[in-house]
Structures are given as structure tokens and as C-alpha cells.
Amino acid sequence: MGKKFSKTVKLAGAAAIAASALAAVNPAQADAASAVENLVLKAEQNKVPLIRATSVDYDADAVTQPWALYNKAKIDYAAAKAAVNKLSGKQKVQLSARLDTVKLYIDRAAAYIDAISSGKKLLKATGEMEKYLEEGKMEEATAAYHKLSYEIKKQAIILYRVYGQSTRQAILDTYKAPAEDAKFQALYLVSIHIELDRYEAALEKEDFDQVVKHDKNVNEWLEYVDNQELYDLLSDRYREIIASYTDGLEDVAEIGFYEDAYYVTGLPGMTAYDMIGFFDSEGNELFIDGVENDFIIKDDKGYFTDLGSLAPAYEKDGLKETGPVKIQLFDRETNELVLEETIEVKDGTQLYSLEKGKIVNTEGKDAAYTVTGQTYQFTPSEAMTLNGDIIGEEEGEELKLDQFPGITFKSSDVTKFVVNASGKITPVAPGKADLIVTWNEMEYKLPIEVKSASAVSEFGLASGKTKILLSGDTDFDSLIDAGSFTAKDQYGNEADLKGVNAQLFTSQESVFTASGENITVKGKDGDTASLIVKINGIVKSIPVALDKTAPVLEGAADQSAVNQAVTVSTKAADVASVSAAKNGTAITGYTLATPLTDEGMYEVTAIDFAGNKSVLKFEIDKTAPALTVSGTADAPVITASEALYYKDSAGKLTAIKSAELDETQANALFTYTGAGKLKSATVNADQHKWSFATEGTVTGDTVLYDDEELFDKAGNKLAGSVKATFTGTAWVLSTQ
Incomplete structure (x- = not known):
């Protein structure tokens, strides 16, 4: 030991002497290098304060902009960068790399500060629009709405640059979310204002097809306006437009009920005037407001007020009973009976028209197109009732053909497909034609495309896969079920490999054999070979590796009991799925990164891509025995x-x-x-x-x-x- 200690001392002394000698050779250069490194260290010291000031996981609040810290960091960085640039050789490279890291955090701080500035612009644009809406200035509010829409798209680019998922989400919640919510709240208000402009323009041009369209839109969209003041403002403008283009009584030659007129139950907005028409001497219908022209409505059931609107008892839900009702129209000034008719009230839930339909294949699945050699069935998907409700829009609402008695079907081109009386469609040849469906004297057309029979035109390993892993015997269908392959037909659509005539071969029978569509594993763990697959003349060689080793789960010993949280992990890189159960009940959304903290009996299962399975069972017990x-x-x-x-x-x-x-x-x-x-x-x-x-x-x-x-x-x-x-x-x- 003594000799070794002596040798160590000598070596240390030699190193110290060498260092002293080096400093003695060029003391000025050593001092300069030390000063530059001090500048780099000073710049690096800004890293932690910047992180804390720009992350909501620390001190940031998504509102305060840390300008002082940011500016100091920039100054320190610039000074250090200028000094480093004067160096050369290895030291310059090393210090430059350290400064690159400093620059990264400065840039992240800049993105955070810029995002708050952009967010404030969104809040300002939102406030301007809401102010105009509150003041009832719809023209200005509409312009502000479009400006806000533009700002949301523009500023979102900057908001999404913020580093860190939690901080970025806080920025979005503080600025983008309120702006989008305000925009959504104003959508119908602005849309109605624009639609009223179009409505008035259509009336001016006497383009009555467009008049009907815009009138329908305005009335539908008004139902979504919750603000009573703005509802009244837009409704008043709507009535003013109508009044300015309404015909006068002097043009009326005849007043009468429409042919086959009827009222319906369950229609809250209905009026008695809905079934009454005013016509000129040539039989053209006129736009006459019965209320404005001093007419009075009376009926023998008390369904309507004098103004023709539903009586208070029926305002909310509409009429409730079917049957006849006698309607009378009086002149308010003379009390003269102008019109009298008994009109039927029908059940408003009865179907009135077929609005939409679709075709399904023999498995009952929706079909975007048809293929020769197969058959399809038309099925109704949406229909309108007498009171205007749409059946089929809501989840769970289903329509059946027997709800449409007398429905008929016709092909616009029998060379493309034919259809029988029950709506069964048989494709004939590739092409396009319409299925014409007639019910209640109204036609609905469904475009149908006919394609040649689908056939697999290309196939291979599924995206992300480089080989097939086998742990034991299997077959082609099982590999398909495991998501091993992807295939397309001649139309570029996804093709189903199940049921195709596939021929399988092996490149190495000592690893596995292939017979028909069955695969028998012969080799040992780690062996490799190729699976040759032939479909429709297409041959693919698929890499195969034998994997008979199940993933090893760590975190607790199997069948053990622990008194602390357990995070199960594995070093295996080929885990396909994991699941966990506590006291026999599956844990939803479990991953290997999920800590298990509660007391109970746990069972964690991991399966690799080859199908090997590992199960780890343990108990978490934090309670001392009593x-x-x-x-x-x-x-x-x-x-x-x-x-x-x-x-x-x-x-x-x-x-x-x-x-x-x-x-x-x-x-x-x-x-x-x-x-x-x-x-x-x-x-x-x-x-x-x-x-x-x-x-x-x-x-x-x-x-x-x-x-x-x-x-x-x-x-x-x-x-x-x-x-x-x-x-x-x-x-x-x-x-x-």
C-alpha cells in the first residue's frame, strides 16, 4: 500500500507542475478563456428562471409576460456569444454548444411572450364583437365577427408554438377557447343578419325561389337565439322587410283555403293563416298579412286567437287532438264573414315525406357504392313528419320500409342496375344511375355507382410492421385478425383478405412449415425465415421471426404483497397490449406508466406481438393487521x-x-x-x-x-x- 500511495502522490504532483507550467507559458490566454466561460455560465444561469416564469407547472399564469427575465437572458446570451465567437478550436465548439442550449430556452420564452400578446389581440377582438352585439349594432357586430374569425386562425399559429403541453393548454384555454366560444355564440345572430340582407335582395329581384330559401333559414335560425333583445331586434327587421314587400288588399280577387288543407298536432309555431291563400285575378298567390289587413280568425274549438296564432293553451306544444275544426275569417271593421271552412286536424307525428335513404349490403352495413355480383337493399334513413320533425337524425331512431306503404322504386338506367318492388338492388354493369324512390307523390333520388367486383390488387405488411412474430402454430386468418396485413382492391379501397384464396409457402422448413393456410412452428426462439404468400397471382415474401419469450413484468414479485404503490414496467420492446384488473374488475385506460396506488388484489397482463403472454399478480395492502x-x-x-x-x-x-x-x-x-x-x-x-x-x-x-x-x-x-x-x-x- 505504501508504494501505491507514493506513486499516486508523485502523479498528482506531476499534474500540478504541468498545469502550472502551462499557465506560465500563456497566462493572458488562460485568463481570457476563463472570462469567456464565466460569461457562458452567467448566460446559463438564466435557464431555470426562464423555465419557471414560462411554465404553468411552476410560476407562470398564462397572463404575465416575463419581459425583465427575457431581456436579461438575451443580453447575457449576446455578450457570451460575442465572446465565444472570438475563440477558436475545441473550446469554441464546446462553449457554442452550451450557448445553443441557452438560446433554445430564450426562444421558448419568446414563444410564450408572443403567445400572450397574440392572446390579448383575441380578447380585444372578442370584446369588440360582444360590445356591438350588446348595443344591437348588427352591421358592426358582423364585421367584428369576421375580424375575430380571421384573428383566431391567424393567432392560433402563434399560440400553438408555446412549449410544454400543460402551458400550451393553459394559453389556449385563456385566449383561444373564450374567443371560439364567443364566435359560436354569435354564429346564428350574424348569420341571420346576413341572411336578412339576402332575403331583402331576393325580394327586390323577385327571385322567389331564393326568397323561400332565405325565409326558411331566418325562421329556423331564430329558434337558436337565446338573447331576447337581439331576438326582438332581428325579428322586427324580418317583419319590416316583409311589410315593405307585401301586396295590398286592392290586388286580392279571391280568398280561400288551399286544396287538401289540414292542420297538424304538435306544431307550436302554426297559425290559422298557414292554410289560407290570397290570390289575384290571374290566380297568382299574393303576400298578404291577415293581421296587418284587419282580419279576425274564429274557430269552434278555441284553438286560435283572433290574430290567428295558437291560443295560450297550445302555444308551447301545439294542438293535441285530431279531428275537424271550423275556421271563420271576418273583416275586423265590418264584422263581415269573409270565409268559412271545416278543416281536419291530423296527427303531426305521421310521416309526410322521405328525406334521405341509403343502401346496405347483405350484412346490413352501409355501402358507398355497389359491386357487380352482389345485391343491396334500399333502406330509409330520414323522413319528415307532418309537423316538420325529422325522424332519423337522432341516434337510435330507425326507419323501416313498412312505414312507407305504397313506396315504389325505379332505376334511371337498367343497364347499370335493376331494382325490384321491395327495394332490392342488383348491379348489372359498371357505371352510375339514380334510384328513384316515390312515396306520398314525392320523389327522392339516390345516386348509385356500380363497380366491377372487388379483387385484391395489392397487399403487404401493415403500416409500422417490419416482420411477423410467431410464438406457436397459427393460420392465415389469425394473422389477418392480428392486423399483420394491409390490402387494397383495384379501386384503391381497403380490401378484406378473409375469404380470398391464399397460398402459403415457407423459405425454411426447419423454422416453420406451411400447409394450405396453416402454419406449424418447428424452430427455436430467435429463428427467422420468410413466409411466401400468393394471392391473385401476386407473390409477397414476408419476414418471419420466432418469438417464444413472454415479456418480463417488473415492479413487484409475482404472488407478492406490498404496502406501497406499484408501477409495473417491462424492458421488452415488443409489447402489443397491456391490461390490468383490480379485485377482478378491469381498470379502464391502464398503461404500464400508470401507478397502482389503491389497496386490492391486482393482475397485470402483457401480450407481445407474437402472442406471448405474461401475468403478474400481487396485492397492495397498506393496512396493518388488527x-x-x-x-x-x-x-x-x-x-x-x-x-x-x-x-x-x-x-x-x-x-x-x-x-x-x-x-x-x-x-x-x-x-x-x-x-x-x-x-x-x-x-x-x-x-x-x-x-x-x-x-x-x-x-x-x-x-x-x-x-x-x-x-x-x-x-x-x-x-x-x-x-x-x-x-x-x-x-x-x-x-x-
């Missing part, structure tokens, strides 16, 4: 809630074993104090019981165990000592 005492004066019994353990000399938990102890053995393990004495003891490990036989027990006698600290299987400590005391009537227990 003790109770029972028995008579001469026969006390101490019972634990679970098996008890002590730690051996190596610190390993060791289960207490069953034993029959005579007087000497019992008194060696337990201490009896008092007038009586301990005669024997029985340790029953299976039942977790200590049973004692005492003699002459009197009040105050005790039995004490303090030989070893006691634990349960998970390591939860019970006590360092256990003492039972006789009170004269019963034994009581205390632990320390």
Missing part, C-alpha cells in the same frame, strides 16, 4: 385479522409457524405478570391465533409478547409488543 382478544379468565385467545410475520436476521419477512408450547416454552416466549401463571400456549398460524392456558388468573394479570416486531405479508407493522390484561371479567388488549 388484533382482538377473547376467551375466559383461564383461556385467553388473541386473534389477528391475517397471517403474521417477523423479520429474520437478514431482514426477510418470515411467517410465524404453528406450535404447541409447554409451560417452559410458553414462558420463554411470553411474559406473564401477576398472581396467576401461564401453563401453556398454542400458536395456530392457519387461524392467526394465540391460545393460552393460565391458572389462578386475577384482576390485573397480564400476558406480554415483545420478542419480535410483527408485520403482515405486505410489511405493514403491527406492533413491537402485544399485551393482554385481565380486568376481572374479560381480557383487554393493548399494543405498542
Whole structure:
């Protein structure tokens, strides 16, 4: 040892002498290098403050911009960068790399500051739009709405540059989310304002197709306006537009109910005037407002008010009963009866028109197109009722053909497909044609494309896969089910390999053999070969490796008990799926990174891509066992809630074993104090019981165990000592 120590001293001394000599050769250069490194260190010291000031996981609040820290960091960086640029060689490269890291955090801080500035622009644009809406200035609000839409798209680019998922989300929640919410709230208000402009322009041009379209949109969208003041503002403008283009009574030559007129139940917005028409001398319908022109409505059921709107009892839900109602129209000034008719009220839930339909294949799945050699069925998907409700829009609403009695089907081109009376479609040749569906004297057209029979035109390993892993015998369908392959037909659509005529071959029979579509594994773990697959004349060589080793799960010993949280992990890189159950119930969304913290019996399963499976079972138990005492004066019994353990000399938990102890053995393990004495003891490990036989027990006698600290299987400590005391009537227990 002495020689080695001496040699070490000599080596250290030599190094010190060499260092001194180097400094002596060029002291100015050494001092300069040290000064530059100090500048780099100073720049690096800004890293942590910048991180804390720009991350909501630390001090950031997504509102405050840390300008002072940012500017200081930039100045320190610039000074260090300028100094480093004057160096050369290895030291310049090393210090430049360190400064690149500093620059990264400065850039992240800049992105955070810029995002807040952009966010403030969004809040300002949002406030301007909401202010105009509150003031009822719809023209200005509409312009502000479009400006806000532009700002959201523009500023979002900057907001998404913020580093860190939690900080970025906080920025988005603070600025982008409120702006998008305000935009959504204003959508119908702005849309109605724009639609009213179009409505007025269409009336001016007498483009009545567009008039009907815009009128329908305005009335539908008004239903989504919750702000009463803005609802009234837009409704008033709507009525003013109508009034300015409404015909006058002097043009009316005839007033009457429409042919086949009827009212319906369940339509809250219905009016008596809905079924009354005003016509000129040439039979053209005029736009006449009955209320504005002093007409009065009366009916024999009390359904309508004088103004023609539904009576208060029916305002909310519409009419409730079917049957006839007599409607009268009077001139308010003369009280002259102008029109009288008995009109039927029909059940509004009855289907009125077929709105949409689709075709399904023989498996009942929706088909985007048809293929020759197969058959398809038309099925209705949406229909409108008499009261205007659409059936089929909501999840769970289904329509069936038998709800449309008298429905008929026709192909616009029988050379492309034919259809029978029940809506069954048989493709004939590739091309396009319409399926014409007629019901209730109304036509619905469904375009149908016919393609040649689908065939696999290309296939290979699924995306992300480089080979197939096999742990045992399998077959082609099982490999398909495992997602090993991808395939396309001649149209570029995904093709199903199930059911195709596939021929399998092997490149190495010592690894696996192929017979028909079955694969039999012959080799050992790690062996490789190729699976040759032939489909429709296409041949592919697929790499195969044998993997018979299941993933090893770590974090707890199998069948063990622990008293702390467990995070299960594995070093295996080919885990395909993991799952976990607690007390027999699956844990939703479990991953290997999920800590398991609650008490219970756990079972974690991992399966690799070859199908090898590992199961790790363990218990998390954080509760120390409980003790109770029972028995008579001469026969006390101490019972634990679970098996008890002590730690051996190596610190390993060791289960207490069953034993029959005579007087000497019992008194060696337990201490009896008092007038009586301990005669024997029985340790029953299976039942977790200590049973004692005492003699002459009197009040105050005790039995004490303090030989070893006691634990349960998970390591939860019970006590360092256990003492039972006789009170004269019963034994009581205390632990320390």
C-alpha cells in the first residue's frame, strides 16, 4: 500500500507542475478563456428562471409576460456569444454548444411572450364583437365577427408554438377557447343578419325561389337565439322587410283555403293563416298579412286567437287532438264573414315525406357504392313528419320500409342496375344511375355507382410492421385478425383478405412449415425465415421471426404483497397490449406508466406481438393487521385479522409457524405478570391465533409478547409488543 500511495502522490504532483507550467507559458490566454466561460455560465444561469416564469407547472399564469427575465437572458446570451465567437478550436465548439442550449430556452420564452400578446389581440377582438352585439349594432357586430374569425386562425399559429403541453393548454384555454366560444355564440345572430340582407335582395329581384330559401333559414335560425333583445331586434327587421314587400288588399280577387288543407298536432309555431291563400285575378298567390289587413280568425274549438296564432293553451306544444275544426275569417271593421271552412286536424307525428335513404349490403352495413355480383337493399334513413320533425337524425331512431306503404322504386338506367318492388338492388354493369324512390307523390333520388367486383390488387405488411412474430402454430386468418396485413382492391379501397384464396409457402422448413393456410412452428426462439404468400397471382415474401419469450413484468414479485404503490414496467420492446384488473374488475385506460396506488388484489397482463403472454399478480395492502382478544379468565385467545410475520436476521419477512408450547416454552416466549401463571400456549398460524392456558388468573394479570416486531405479508407493522390484561371479567388488549 505504501508504494501505491507514493506513486499516486508523485502523479498528482506531476499534474500540478504541468498545469502550472502551462499557465506560465500563456497566462493572458488562460485568463481570457476563463472570462469567456464565466460569461457562458452567467448566460446559463438564466435557464431555470426562464423555465419557471414560462411554465404553468411552476410560476407562470398564462397572463404575465416575463419581459425583465427575457431581456436579461438575451443580453447575457449576446455578450457570451460575442465572446465565444472570438475563440477558436475545441473550446469554441464546446462553449457554442452550451450557448445553443441557452438560446433554445430564450426562444421558448419568446414563444410564450408572443403567445400572450397574440392572446390579448383575441380578447380585444372578442370584446369588440360582444360590445356591438350588446348595443344591437348588427352591421358592426358582423364585421367584428369576421375580424375575430380571421384573428383566431391567424393567432392560433402563434399560440400553438408555446412549449410544454400543460402551458400550451393553459394559453389556449385563456385566449383561444373564450374567443371560439364567443364566435359560436354569435354564429346564428350574424348569420341571420346576413341572411336578412339576402332575403331583402331576393325580394327586390323577385327571385322567389331564393326568397323561400332565405325565409326558411331566418325562421329556423331564430329558434337558436337565446338573447331576447337581439331576438326582438332581428325579428322586427324580418317583419319590416316583409311589410315593405307585401301586396295590398286592392290586388286580392279571391280568398280561400288551399286544396287538401289540414292542420297538424304538435306544431307550436302554426297559425290559422298557414292554410289560407290570397290570390289575384290571374290566380297568382299574393303576400298578404291577415293581421296587418284587419282580419279576425274564429274557430269552434278555441284553438286560435283572433290574430290567428295558437291560443295560450297550445302555444308551447301545439294542438293535441285530431279531428275537424271550423275556421271563420271576418273583416275586423265590418264584422263581415269573409270565409268559412271545416278543416281536419291530423296527427303531426305521421310521416309526410322521405328525406334521405341509403343502401346496405347483405350484412346490413352501409355501402358507398355497389359491386357487380352482389345485391343491396334500399333502406330509409330520414323522413319528415307532418309537423316538420325529422325522424332519423337522432341516434337510435330507425326507419323501416313498412312505414312507407305504397313506396315504389325505379332505376334511371337498367343497364347499370335493376331494382325490384321491395327495394332490392342488383348491379348489372359498371357505371352510375339514380334510384328513384316515390312515396306520398314525392320523389327522392339516390345516386348509385356500380363497380366491377372487388379483387385484391395489392397487399403487404401493415403500416409500422417490419416482420411477423410467431410464438406457436397459427393460420392465415389469425394473422389477418392480428392486423399483420394491409390490402387494397383495384379501386384503391381497403380490401378484406378473409375469404380470398391464399397460398402459403415457407423459405425454411426447419423454422416453420406451411400447409394450405396453416402454419406449424418447428424452430427455436430467435429463428427467422420468410413466409411466401400468393394471392391473385401476386407473390409477397414476408419476414418471419420466432418469438417464444413472454415479456418480463417488473415492479413487484409475482404472488407478492406490498404496502406501497406499484408501477409495473417491462424492458421488452415488443409489447402489443397491456391490461390490468383490480379485485377482478378491469381498470379502464391502464398503461404500464400508470401507478397502482389503491389497496386490492391486482393482475397485470402483457401480450407481445407474437402472442406471448405474461401475468403478474400481487396485492397492495397498506393496512396493518388488527388484533382482538377473547376467551375466559383461564383461556385467553388473541386473534389477528391475517397471517403474521417477523423479520429474520437478514431482514426477510418470515411467517410465524404453528406450535404447541409447554409451560417452559410458553414462558420463554411470553411474559406473564401477576398472581396467576401461564401453563401453556398454542400458536395456530392457519387461524392467526394465540391460545393460552393460565391458572389462578386475577384482576390485573397480564400476558406480554415483545420478542419480535410483527408485520403482515405486505410489511405493514403491527406492533413491537402485544399485551393482554385481565380486568376481572374479560381480557383487554393493548399494543405498542
